Amino acid sequence: MRKAWGLPRPLRGLVMTSVMTIQLRRELVRVMVEWSRVSSSRYDSIIIGSGIAGLNLARKLSQAGQRVFIAAKEAVTEGSSKYAQGGVAVCSPLNPEDNCDSHIEDTLRASKGLANADTVRAIVTSAWPRLEELIKFGVNFDKDFNIEGSHSYSRVMHVADATGRAILKPLLDKVSRNHLVSIAQGTECISLLKNGSRVVGARFRNITGDDYDLLADNIILASGGLGGLYEESTNPSILTGDGIALAYDAGAQIENLEFVQFHPTVFFAGRSQASFKQRNFLITEAVRGAGALLRNINGELFAQKYHPDAELATRDIVSRAIIAEMKATGADCVFLDMRDIPRETLLTKFPNVYQTCRNYGYRLERDLLPVRPAAHYTIGGIKTDINGRTSVDGLWALGECASNGLHGANRLASNSLLECIVVSDFVATDVLSLGADSGCHSESHRHPERSEGSPCSVSHCEPQAKQSPCDDLSLIRTLLDKHVSLERSAEGLNYARTEIAKLAESNYRTTALLLIDSALARKESRGTHYRSDYPETSSDFETSTIITKPITQHV
Numbered sequence: 001m002r003k004a005w006g007l008p009r010p011l012r013g014l015v016m017t018s019v020m021t022i023q024l025r026r027e028l029v030r031v032m033v034e035w036s037r038v039s040s041s042r043y044d045s046i047i048i049g050s051g052i053a054g055l056n057l058a059r060k061l062s063q064a065g066q067r068v069f070i071a072a073k074e075a076v077t078e079g080s081s082k083y084a085q086g087g088v089a090v091c092s093p094l095n096p097e098d099n100c101d102s103h104i105e106d107t108l109r110a111s112k113g114l115a116n117a118d119t120v121r122a123i124v125t126s127a128w129p130r131l132e133e134l135i136k137f138g139v140n141f142d143k144d145f146n147i148e149g150s151h152s153y154s155r156v157m158h159v160a161d162a163t164g165r166a167i168l169k170p171l172l173d174k175v176s177r178n179h180l181v182s183i184a185q186g187t188e189c190i191s192l193l194k195n196g197s198r199v200v201g202a203r204f205r206n207i208t209g210d211d212y213d214l215l216a217d218n219i220i221l222a223s224g225g226l227g228g229l230y231e232e233s234t235n236p237s238i239l240t241g242d243g244i245a246l247a248y249d250a251g252a253q254i255e256n257l258e259f260v261q262f263h264p265t266v267f268f269a270g271r272s273q274a275s276f277k278q279r280n281f282l283i284t285e286a287v288r289g290a291g292a293l294l295r296n297i298n299g300e301l302f303a304q305k306y307h308p309d310a311e312l313a314t315r316d317i318v319s320r321a322i323i324a325e326m327k328a329t330g331a332d333c334v335f336l337d338m339r340d341i342p343r344e345t346l347l348t349k350f351p352n353v354y355q356t357c358r359n360y361g362y363r364l365e366r367d368l369l370p371v372r373p374a375a376h377y378t379i380g381g382i383k384t385d386i387n388g389r390t391s392v393d394g395l396w397a398l399g400e401c402a403s404n405g406l407h408g409a410n411r412l413a414s415n416s417l418l419e420c421i422v423v424s425d426f427v428a429t430d431v432l433s434l435g436a437d438s439g440c441h442s443e444s445h446r447h448p449e450r451s452e453g454s455p456c457s458v459s460h461c462e463p464q465a466k467q468s469p470c471d472d473l474s475l476i477r478t479l480l481d482k483h484v485s486l487e488r489s490a491e492g493l494n495y496a497r498t499e500i501a502k503l504a505e506s507n508y509r510t511t512a513l514l515l516i517d518s519a520l521a522r523k524e525s526r527g528t529h530y531r532s533d534y535p536e537t538s539s540d541f542e543t544s545t546i547i548t549k550p551i552t553q554h555v
């Protein structure tokens with residue numbers, strides 16, 4: 001059932017399902033408040049996603065006087081941003097031993113030839129003023145800089161080992177107090193709306209299952225990655241790459257989706273895994289920066305065998321080294337050894353990791369911690385320029401759903417929060433430089449398809465049903481875990497593709513197929529993409545993989 005915003009249905013009679021998180025229930029009162037605000041408002045910009053990228057952008061747009069609507073699929077704080085531990089990579093004048101050229105070089109080296117050098121330079125050199133801005137409005141960074149894998153210097157700014165949360169909280173406080181901003185939680189964007197070739201709005205489904213259309217001059221995707229399409233993932237399960245499917249259906253270019261970064265050290269609780277609430281709990285790379293070592297099931301150190309940088313090599317190298325050791329020893333995990341890190345350091349620098357492991361019965365100063373790799377970060381995504389513009393008019397993308405050329409074939413640790421913080425500034429400047437020119441009024445309370453006399457003739461980007469059974473998602477997760485993981489081959493990829501193509505239309509089916517098609521197209525191994533049937537890097541593939549939806553011809 002589709003509704004106009006002007007006919008809001010109060011959430012009376014809402015049945016709380018067991019699926020709904022406690023947090024979402026707590027936030028429900030706010031959803032109701034926002035609901036009524038939305039019904040009578042006009043918006044300049046719609047932002048899909050309430051992570052650090054979306055909120056920081058909303059802060060900037062609303063500060064400049066724009067009316068902003070933010071949609072969050074579940075609770076406003078649920079997304080990868082909240083879980084970020086390590087921090088933000090930044091070359092800072094407070095850190096005289098570091099310099100921006102070195103940060104640029106490290107980023108380009110990790111990218112294996114696929115990053116855009118201009119983008120890297122623009123983001124890295126713009127970092128410090130943006131970090132100062134965060135500090136000014138209340139992010140209390142620690143005074144030291146951490147070192148993480150493949151960084152030449154200690155340059156990761158952090159708030160103990162819970163940096164994402166420490167940034168998100170003051171951002172959310174600031175944005176939610178601004179009367180120009182409406183935040184709708186439990187509100188899933190299911191498709192984008194177009195007027196000719198321009199994106200002019202979005203269709204949302206709320207937690208009661210009703211659909212609403214909303215128009216604005218600027219539509220911005222900040223919807224996070226696709227890690228939730230894997231079972232073994234550090235990402236919240238809601239992050240199923242929806243924005244990538246939405247943009248693809250709207251005609252945008254999708255770039256380098258085959259590059260999915262796996263985090264090497266995710267806590268593994270063995271057969272009792274399912275009983276742990278935070279079963280895919282990540283152990284930040286910074287502990288390896290502080291001296292933690294990797295041992296196989298026989299207690300042997302092995303990282304040096306695979307790369308001279310040992311535990312601090314790039315994540316793809318460390319992850320594959322772990323998988324190789326697991327195979328060689330017949331074990332389903334390896335161990336992280338933090339026993340040589342002073343207890344005081346563990347407690348002060350990694351209190352969240354220390355306490356969580358302690359809750360699971362591990363004392364890090366005494367015990368080896370079982371770990372193994374899990375899907376972690378979506379490197380590719382919606383192709384954009386440095387200002388977040390996609391290849392479709394009216395549509396921007398930023399944060400983890402976007403691919404602007406910063407990472408190439410591999411993301412350097414802690415460069416993604418940096419990207420969210422800096423690129424939101426670029427996008428804001430770009431959006432604010434444009435006038436209201438969509439040709440569609442942002443009178444969101446009117447149903448666009450029914451607005452008479454409007455110059456706007458809105459069409460839906462993808463007419464098929466956008467929800468499919470949870471079983472489909474489970475099947476996709478099983479298939480991606482098995483065939484589209486750290487090691488891929490044409491045989492496994494084709495098998496997964498055939499099975500997923502049989503499922504009903506949905507945004508996560510679209511994204512999974514785009515991922516597989518990208519992985520099939522790159523017949524080489526580079527960065528995070530390893531093909532067992534093409535184990536070498538090939539100069540034929542020193543370019544991006546780009547997929548665009550074929551245009552349907554009506555004859």
Ligand SMILES: Cc1cc2nc3c(=O)[nH]c(=O)nc-3n(C[C@H](O)[C@H](O)[C@H](O)COP(=O)(O)OP(=O)(O)OC[C@H]3O[C@@H](n4cnc5c(N)ncnc54)[C@H](O)[C@@H]3O)c2cc1C
Nearest residue numbers: 049050051053073079080081086087189224399400414417
């Ligand atoms: C455990 C963990 C640790 C990490 N540690 C670090 C680190 O130390 N340093 C670093 O740089 N990076 C780290 N990362 C990566 C980093 O956290 C993310 O890349 C970054 O936070 C992404 O921010 P975002 O705003 O793009 O998306 P997210 O924070 O993931 O937010 C996505 C938003 O989109 C919304 N959304 C999705 N689909 C829809 C839809 N269909 N309709 C409406 N809303 C939708 C979600 O509800 C959510 O609000 C880590 C990631 C994880 C998972």
